[in-house]
Amino acid sequence: MSLDELYQELLLDHFKHPRCQGCLADPSSHSHVFNPLCGDQIALTIKSDGRNLNDLAFTGHGCSISQASASMMAELCKGKTLQEARTLLDAFRSLMRGEEPQNKELLGDVLALEGVRKFSARIKCALLGWEALERCLEEADPNRKLP
Numbered sequence: 001m002s003l004d005e006l007y008q009e010l011l012l013d014h015f016k017h018p019r020c021q022g023c024l025a026d027p028s029s030h031s032h033v034f035n036p037l038c039g040d041q042i043a044l045t046i047k048s049d050g051r052n053l054n055d056l057a058f059t060g061h062g063c064s065i066s067q068a069s070a071s072m073m074a075e076l077c078k079g080k081t082l083q084e085a086r087t088l089l090d091a092f093r094s095l096m097r098g099e100e101p102q103n104k105e106l107l108g109d110v111l112a113l114e115g116v117r118k119f120s121a122r123i124k125c126a127l128l129g130w131e132a133l134e135r136c137l138e139e140a141d142p143n144r145k146l147p
C-alpha cells in the first residue's frame with residue numbers, strides 16, 4: 001500500500017468513525033465554527049484544569065475533510081497540555097500554508113491531511129476543527145485578559 005493510499009484510508013476511517021464524539025457535560029469552554037464555503041460545522045467542548053487539555057469532544061457535519069480533520073485533532077490533542085495543543089495547532093497551520101513545520105513529526109496521523117493543501121478551497125475545511133480548538137484554548141487560558 002502506498003503512503004497516499006494509507007493516508008486515504010486513515011481519512012476515510014476518521015470520517016466514518018469519528019473519535020471523541022459528543023458534547024461534554026459542564027465543559028470549561030466550547031465553540032461553534034462554520035465554513036460557509038462548504039457548509040461544514042463543528043461544535044467543540046473541552047475540559048481543562050487550566051494547564052491540561054483533559055478531555056474534548058465534538059459534534060459536526062459536513063465534508064469528509066472537515067470531519068476527519070476534527071476527529072484527528074481531537075484524538076491527537078486529548079490529554080496534552082494547553083501549551084502542547086497550541087504547538088500542534090501552529091504546526092498544522094503552517095503545514096496547511098505549505099510550509100515545513102518545525103514540529104512536523106508531532107502531527108502523526110494528522111499528516112494524512114497534508115495533501116489537502118494542494119486544493120486551496122479545501123484548506124478551510126481542514127482547518128475548521130482546529131479553529132474550534134483555538135477558540136476553546138483562548139477561552140480556557142487562565143491568563144486571558146477579560147475584554
Ligand code: ZN
Binds near residue numbers: 035062063065
Ligand atoms: Zn468542507
